Amino acid sequence: MFRSLVSCISLLLLSACASYSGQGLESGIATEAEVVQVMGAPAMTWKLASGGKQLAYPRGPAGFQTYMVFIDAAGKLERKVNVMNMETFAKVQSGMTQAQVLQLLGPPQPEWTAYFKARDELVWEWRYCDSWNSAARFDVLFDGTSKLVRSTMTWSESQRTNWPIMCGQAP
Secondary structure, rough: OOHHHHHHHHHHHHHHHHOOOOOOOOOOOOOOHHHHHHHHOOEEEOOOOOOOOEEEOOOOOOOEEEEEEEEEOOOEEEEEEEOOHHHOOOOOOOOOOOOHHHHHHHHHHHHHHHEEOOOOOOEEEEEEEEEOOEEEEEEEEEEEOOOOOOOOOHHEEEHHHHOOOEEOOOO
């Protein structure tokens, strides 16, 4: 009985991990419906000029990944990418619109957005795992009136807690 319970719990945990990142979905084979079945409903969807779609799967606030899933015009999985990394962050440039930032990074955590009236500044924040395997945050600072990117910044969560917060990588 105990072994059956442990087996069931293990199976549930493994299936939860698979749905988290879409592990097991094969490019060129998996359909959009299969992606949604495995990963759940996307937080945001964009139609692409190529006839395909882009689906956003943010895994915060506790998670460190946001997966962008690209579906080709035939409805098949093209690729899935974790965009919470310095390479993607470097693409966020001064003057970009909020819509452009959303399509690069996906939605920020609602509780991690703030407006600073004195500076007329809106800040959106995402959590990620930095190259030292530490929990970190990436902030995009928008002009509150024009809604265009002013600047960006990144910081380690240990700056607020005074002890390192380590993170792991989902499969």
